[in-house]
Amino acid sequence: MGVSSPVPFSCGDLVRTLSLVLLFSATTSVFLVAQTPSPQQTLIKAGRLVDGRSQQVQTNVAILVEGERIKAVGAVAQLQSQAPNARIIDLSQMTVLPGLIDAHTHLLLQGDITSQEYEDQLLKQSIPYRAVLAARNARLSLEHGFTALRDVETEGAMYADVDVKLAVNRGEVPGPRIFASTRAMAPTGMYPIGTPNWEIELPHGVQTVDGVDNARLAVREQVQHGADWIKYYSDRRYFFGPPPDSVLHSWVNFTDAEAKAIVDEAHRLGRGVAAHAIGSDGIAAALRAGVNSIEHGDGLTDSLIDVMVKNNVYWVPTVTVGVHVLPRGGVWPALVALERRAFGKALRKGVKIAMGTDVGGFPWTEINQAKEFEYYVQYGMTPMQAIQSGTSVAAALLGQEQNIGAIAPGLYADIIAVAGDPTRDITELQRVKFVMKGGAVYLSQ
Numbered sequence: 001m002g003v004s005s006p007v008p009f010s011c012g013d014l015v016r017t018l019s020l021v022l023l024f025s026a027t028t029s030v031f032l033v034a035q036t037p038s039p040q041q042t043l044i045k046a047g048r049l050v051d052g053r054s055q056q057v058q059t060n061v062a063i064l065v066e067g068e069r070i071k072a073v074g075a076v077a078q079l080q081s082q083a084p085n086a087r088i089i090d091l092s093q094m095t096v097l098p099g100l101i102d103a104h105t106h107l108l109l110q111g112d113i114t115s116q117e118y119e120d121q122l123l124k125q126s127i128p129y130r131a132v133l134a135a136r137n138a139r140l141s142l143e144h145g146f147t148a149l150r151d152v153e154t155e156g157a158m159y160a161d162v163d164v165k166l167a168v169n170r171g172e173v174p175g176p177r178i179f180a181s182t183r184a185m186a187p188t189g190m191y192p193i194g195t196p197n198w199e200i201e202l203p204h205g206v207q208t209v210d211g212v213d214n215a216r217l218a219v220r221e222q223v224q225h226g227a228d229w230i231k232y233y234s235d236r237r238y239f240f241g242p243p244p245d246s247v248l249h250s251w252v253n254f255t256d257a258e259a260k261a262i263v264d265e266a267h268r269l270g271r272g273v274a275a276h277a278i279g280s281d282g283i284a285a286a287l288r289a290g291v292n293s294i295e296h297g298d299g300l301t302d303s304l305i306d307v308m309v310k311n312n313v314y315w316v317p318t319v320t321v322g323v324h325v326l327p328r329g330g331v332w333p334a335l336v337a338l339e340r341r342a343f344g345k346a347l348r349k350g351v352k353i354a355m356g357t358d359v360g361g362f363p364w365t366e367i368n369q370a371k372e373f374e375y376y377v378q379y380g381m382t383p384m385q386a387i388q389s390g391t392s393v394a395a396a397l398l399g400q401e402q403n404i405g406a407i408a409p410g411l412y413a414d415i416i417a418v419a420g421d422p423t424r425d426i427t428e429l430q431r432v433k434f435v436m437k438g439g440a441v442y443l444s445q
């Protein structure tokens with residue numbers, strides 16, 4: 001716009017200007033009055049309370065919610081006198097827990113047991129179509145009690161996870177809090193879709209990254225477009241060595257220099273790094289690079305477990321997807337038993353195990369993510385340990401202990417309830433009856 005020339009100012013203009021000022025003032029004061037009352041208070045009466053941190057189940061306590069956060073947790077009578085006008089939600093016949101956190105999801109994927117299923121999604125569905133399904137998945141997940149997800153890459157759908165996150169944060173669609181990883185990374189030729197037809201370039205499920213400088217550039221691009229986490233594929237091609245070797249091996253994707261550049265650049269920009277690593281070689285390479293979490297980790301050995309404990313690296317086992325892809329055959333069925341043994345060892349040695357399912361690797365519409373808790377109990381966790389893996393431990397992996405993963409003053413009011421006692425029957429988590437996120441109720445049965 002150019003410099004405006006002086007315009008004669010008429011009396012009518014002055015009257016109109018004054019009216020506008022008065023109207024604006026009146027509107028402003030009304031607006032201020034409407035905003036003045038303290039935030040909505042809600043008192044939740046909890047028959048049993050599993051707070052996500054303590055080993056103890058409390059009974060007949062109350063949670064006072066103010067706005068989107070928890071203000072107090074304590075005796076019902078005390079909190080009732082503290083907030084006499086609070087809206088009451090009576091969950092006195094239920095067990096109340098923190099909202100669940102799944103640390104390994106793919107909102108933009110709808111199951112891929114076969115490569116055909118995977119390729120159909122990347123080749124025959126537009127990214128907008130896939131984003132619509134992702135919004136559906138986010139709602140389903142929230143209704144199942146998951147109030148936060150770490151979504152570890154879009155499988156060819158670029159930055160659409162950030163769009164879903166924005167729509168959820170702006171209240172346009174219901175969904176969990178989303179920690180997005182955008183595109184993930186693998187080197188040239190090491191991630192689908194591949195084809196022997198060199199005349200055509202097919203879409204890839206990841207951002208192709210080669211060389212140290214490109215690794216840093218890719219991290220910067222992904223962070224620029226909204227990545228909260230960086231995900232890379234440490235390995236592929238899983239195989240057992242010749243007998244008597246029972247160690248699962250793999251082909252490592254990145255050179256150590258490339259992997260270290262990814263991790264260093266991500267950390268420089270305040271982002272954590274998740275590495276897909278199934279075979280022992282891929283896990284070892286990821287640990288050398290300094291990642292924050294090992295995804296899948298079926299081939300964990302005793303010595304690798306020791307490194308994880310020493311370096312405070314989290315393990316996200318994703319058992320549910322491992323069981324789901326058994327029909328793939330090949331080495332996959334053997335991985336389930338292998339991971340079960342690794343799970344027992346890791347548990348005894350004190351590895352921090354954060355609950356993650358890899359949902360999207362199986363259809364969101366067919367299996368409730370909370371199935372994962374059932375496996376953890378079968379594999380040796382107490383029900384309370386399993387619950388904490390999907391609440392306070394997952395929150396710690398995300399660096400979000402001050403916001404989510406527990407029911408405690410100051411944290412977001414992300415609160416769920418089940419009818420029975422999940423410390424006796426962990427499958428109760430697959431039948432969530434009540435979901436609150438940030439003080440708003442999304443499910444109440």
Ligand SMILES: [Zn+2]
Binds near residue numbers: 104105106152358361
């Ligand atoms: Zn995955």
